[in-house]
Amino acid sequence: MVELPYGRAPYRLDLAHRDATVVLPRAMPPPPPLPALLDAALAAPIGRPALASLARAGSRVTVIVSDATRSEPRAELLAALRRHLPAVRWTIAIATGTHGPSPLGPLGLPADLDATVINHDGHRTDDLVDLGVTHRGTPVRLHRCVLETDLVIATGCIRPHYFAGFGAGAKAVFPGLGEAAAIRTNHALKTAPGARAGIVDGNPCREDLEEAVRRVPTPTFLLDGIGGPDGAIHAAVAGDLVAAFRAGAAIARTWFTASAPRAPIVIASDALPVTATLYQAAKIAAACAALVEPGGTLVLVAECPDGIGPLAVVNEAVFRIGVLPRLAPGVSIQLVSALSPGEVASTLLDRADSIESVLAARPGRIVVVPRASQLLIEEPS
Numbered sequence: 001m002v003e004l005p006y007g008r009a010p011y012r013l014d015l016a017h018r019d020a021t022v023v024l025p026r027a028m029p030p031p032p033p034l035p036a037l038l039d040a041a042l043a044a045p046i047g048r049p050a051l052a053s054l055a056r057a058g059s060r061v062t063v064i065v066s067d068a069t070r071s072e073p074r075a076e077l078l079a080a081l082r083r084h085l086p087a088v089r090w091t092i093a094i095a096t097g098t099h100g101p102s103p104l105g106p107l108g109l110p111a112d113l114d115a116t117v118i119n120h121d122g123h124r125t126d127d128l129v130d131l132g133v134t135h136r137g138t139p140v141r142l143h144r145c146v147l148e149t150d151l152v153i154a155t156g157c158i159r160p161h162y163f164a165g166f167g168a169g170a171k172a173v174f175p176g177l178g179e180a181a182a183i184r185t186n187h188a189l190k191t192a193p194g195a196r197a198g199i200v201d202g203n204p205c206r207e208d209l210e211e212a213v214r215r216v217p218t219p220t221f222l223l224d225g226i227g228g229p230d231g232a233i234h235a236a237v238a239g240d241l242v243a244a245f246r247a248g249a250a251i252a253r254t255w256f257t258a259s260a261p262r263a264p265i266v267i268a269s270d271a272l273p274v275t276a277t278l279y280q281a282a283k284i285a286a287a288c289a290a291l292v293e294p295g296g297t298l299v300l301v302a303e304c305p306d307g308i309g310p311l312a313v314v315n316e317a318v319f320r321i322g323v324l325p326r327l328a329p330g331v332s333i334q335l336v337s338a339l340s341p342g343e344v345a346s347t348l349l350d351r352a353d354s355i356e357s358v359l360a361a362r363p364g365r366i367v368v369v370p371r372a373s374q375l376l377i378e379e380p381s
Contacts, residue, residue, distance in 0.1 A: 004355075004370050005271035007303030007338070013267075013355055013368070020366040023260040025229030025374050034073060034225070037236040038080035042223065046247050047240030054219055055151045057087040062149040064093045064172040065109075066156055067102035069273050069280055073233060075108050077155045077223060090115035093145050095156075095176025098122055098183050098313070118145050122180035131215040136204065138186045140212045141179035152220045154241060158248040159227040160256050160376055162286040163190035163322060165200040168224045169245030170213040178212075186212070190322045197287060198257070198376040200249050210242055224248055228255050229374040231271075257376045264296040264364040267355060268372040275302035278339070278347065279309025282318045284372035285333060289326035291367055291377060296331050299358050300349065304337045311346055319348045334358050
């Protein structure tokens with residue numbers, strides 16, 4: 001019996017009498033106390049001076065935190081920064097990218113936070129400033145809070161991202177606080193061969209967003225946790241948005257890499273919030289796409305309690321260019337979810353009543369990946 005993450009309750013799958021390989025994340029030791037990790041990172045910044053030297057008493061500091069689509073220790077990140085900068089004026093900017101304003105309750109922001117909170121909406125233009133165009137043609141339009149401040153601090157957690165290599169780093173600034181249309185220009189680079197999970201250098205999407213952020217004239221600083229495949233934070237880095245991020249990504253890569261064979265049937269799932277919408281669940285489809293043999297079936301197990309997401313974007317900008325090109329010829333995607341038949345029919349995926357119904361109709365080997373977004377999957381050599 002295998003328990004697959006599925007919304008708020010696991011999906012129990014009996015694989016008895018089937019030739020099945022279950023690909024699990026690497027076992028991690030108990031994580032060190034998070035405040036100690038963050039303080040140690042801030043005491044030894046990579047490529048930047050100490051944080052206290054970048055902001056005097058009374059300085060304006062904008063801290064960027066991720067929106068509710070990411071599971072991150074925002075309160076602990078903010079607390080660490082407040083310990084090191086106790087006498088500044090705070091602005092907290094929610095990096096929502098193309099998602100639209102975020103519900104604030106799930107973010108876990110501290111109740112005693114004396115700060116201005118900006119819930120970014122990349123679909124509005126009234127708060128955006130134009131900082132030019134990258135050499136790949138991405139317009140750099142960002143929320144004005146990155147200019148109306150003395151220091152910008154990007155926070156986040158470094159984990160695999162299916163086309164930006166890893167999440168976090170400069171990504172908090174752009175696409176986090178970018179214009180939605182400009183972000184989609186950057187995201188179109190996901191079709192390039194180098195735009196894959198685990199790839200940083202030579203990844204055109206990552207390099208383009210870092211070029212965009214270099215256009216911000218305000219001094220910047222990074223504080224990122226390094227997540228493990230168990231969901232916990234096991235290390236942290238601070239300092240330069242690019243150099244510190246790369247140091248953290250190198251650590252994360254060793255934790256997330258796993259080996260898996262190809263098979264005619266691949267079952268991919270993951271926990272919330274990655275599978276809250278089909279928009280987000282595309283990440284786990286992309287992570288496992290290369291494992292499915294030609295003519296095979298990818299079973300995407302995602303409850304999607306919050307629905308599909310913006311339909312045209314999900315179909316065209318996510319699955320059409322970000323997932324389907326990664327599949328071998330003849331591969332179909334079967335979606336097991338709580339979405340109605342009509343909802344699934346509006347997407348590019350096929351609906352399945354259950355995993356068991358798919359397996360009953362298909363013989364052959366099975367690869368099961370319960371935490372697909374938590375892995376950098378390599379075929380065995």
